[in-house]
Amino acid sequence: MYSRRTEGKAATSAFRTRRGDLSDLFLRLPVTVVLACAVLAGAAGVSYGWLGLKYNGVRCYWPAFKNHSTVGWTDKAGEPAYTAFVNAVGEWNSTATWVDMTGGASSIVTDNPNLGNTGDDGITYYSCQSSGVFDQPVKSDLNSYYTVNYTTNERLSVAAHEIGHSAASLQAENPSGCTLPAIEIEATSQRYGECGIYKPQDDDIDGTNALYPYP
Amino acid sequence: MRRPQLISVVKRGAVACVLLVGAVALGGMLGASGAKREPTVLISGSYAVGYGSLAQLRHDASSVAVLESTGDASTPADSSGVPTTVTAMRVVRLLSGSSLPSTVDLRQLGVPGDSGAPVVTTGSLYVAYLTPFQLEPGVDTGEYTLVGGLQGLFEQSSGTSVPSDSSSSFTQAAPATAPDEPTMPTAISIAQAAGS
Numbered sequence: 001m002y003s004r005r006t007e008g009k010a011a012t013s014a015f016r017t018r019r020g021d022l023s024d025l026f027l028r029l030p031v032t033v034v035l036a037c038a039v040l041a042g043a044a045g046v047s048y049g050w051l052g053l054k055y056n057g058v059r060c061y062w063p064a065f066k067n068h069s070t071v072g073w074t075d076k077a078g079e080p081a082y083t084a085f086v087n088a089v090g091e092w093n094s095t096a097t098w099v100d101m102t103g104g105a106s107s108i109v110t111d112n113p114n115l116g117n118t119g120d121d122g123i124t125y126y127s128c129q130s131s132g133v134f135d136q137p138v139k140s141d142l143n144s145y146y147t148v149n150y151t152t153n154e155r156l157s158v159a160a161h162e163i164g165h166s167a168a169s170l171q172a173e174n175p176s177g178c179t180l181p182a183i184e185i186e187a188t189s190q191r192y193g194e195c196g197i198y199k200p201q202d203d204d205i206d207g208t209n210a211l212y213p214y215p
Numbered sequence: 216m217r218r219p220q221l222i223s224v225v226k227r228g229a230v231a232c233v234l235l236v237g238a239v240a241l242g243g244m245l246g247a248s249g250a251k252r253e254p255t256v257l258i259s260g261s262y263a264v265g266y267g268s269l270a271q272l273r274h275d276a277s278s279v280a281v282l283e284s285t286g287d288a289s290t291p292a293d294s295s296g297v298p299t300t301v302t303a304m305r306v307v308r309l310l311s312g313s314s315l316p317s318t319v320d321l322r323q324l325g326v327p328g329d330s331g332a333p334v335v336t337t338g339s340l341y342v343a344y345l346t347p348f349q350l351e352p353g354v355d356t357g358e359y360t361l362v363g364g365l366q367g368l369f370e371q372s373s374g375t376s377v378p379s380d381s382s383s384s385f386t387q388a389a390p391a392t393a394p395d396e397p398t399m400p401t402a403i404s405i406a407q408a409a410g411s
Contacts, residue, residue: 113293113295115297116348116349116350117352118324119262119263119264119364120364121262121263122260123260123297124258124259125298126257128257139297141295145349145352146263161261162259186261187265189264
């Protein structure tokens with residue numbers, strides 16, 4: 001289980017605004033945001049705030065996770081990608097979030113096509129309904145051109161990165177070095193090659209919990 | 216935390232505050248005016264290799280060139296269903312590397328209108344770090360693709376005439392480049408792209 005830092009909780013709570021009058025909300029929210037930013041700027045671990053900047057107001061969501069239920073997941077990939085996705089889903093399901101994917105349904109579909117040397121070793125593509133709800137299915141793929149020769153954990157790193165997109169619309173970022181560790185670091189050469197990350201980190205969890213408030 | 220790191224974090228925090236407060240204010244205005252969010256198609260990828268400099272891109276490119284779209288684009292259908300676009304690109308000027316035919320077919324993941332993985336469009340010039348497209352290592356297909364995906368593509372900010380070699384008028388097409396990555400410029404000139 002992942003340890004959670006105090007500053008992460010403070011940041012998350014800033015996004016859990018009270019239900020109430022909208023006009024009151026828009027008056028109070030900027031103040032809340034400024035206070036939260038002040039906390040983030042002074043804290044050692046700021047990648048939740050960092051990652052949060054990449055949401056760009058476009059974050060699809062699964063109603064099931066908001067309702068503390070499960071989202072169905074189907075894998076079409078053969079080995080070795082299949083094991084990578086099974087383990088990636090397991091890693092995400094074990095986090096302190098409402099993310100809980102079960103086999104059998106096809107809300108999220110994973111696969112392992114050969115997309116050639118297009119630069120991406122993994123890709124997730126999806127659309128949002130105007131309400132923000134994910135259209136089904138969301139597709140997450142490993143590009144076999146690259147990943148067939150990856151180590152087990154390197155392949156898991158890409159799969160867990162893509163599941164972060166498909167479960168919680170987490171967006172990629174490319175910080176310098178490994179001071180802001182996250183599975184959503186966008187390049188495998190950095191995420192895994194330099195930082196050794198192959199499962200969700202605190203900042204990924206905080207970003208997920210901003211979408212699906214937990215507990 | 217070391218002092219330079221702390222300063223960097225505080226700067227990022229300040230920028231974050233400005234952007235977030237602005238976004239909240241804009242959101243409030245849109246909400247008040249009754250504007251609705253349109254459905255959005257997104258592609259989010261994982262780069263196999265993150266490039267930190269133009270020199271690294273150039274090292275892995277077979278050719279670096281200024282290109283423009285002829286407007287002839289197709290979206291090849293394959294069993295994977297991954298959105299893909301192949302665009303015929305006129306070679307305006309070869310900057311470095313191997314010679315190119317007058318027109319090359321450029322393969323990209325993504326489709327026009329996708330905000331996550333923009334593809335080339337007509338009406339713009341591009342600096343592209345190119346490599347032969349391969350489905351198997353060492354076996355060229357006749358098409359080209361970008362080194363590092365969108366990391367290897369820079370779009371001219373305005374106009375369709377070739378700028379002077381020293382004008383930093385090409386900006387990186389990747390929507391999520393590292394704002395604190397000091398070695399990879401977001402705007403480059405032809406001279407920088409060519410390594411001269």
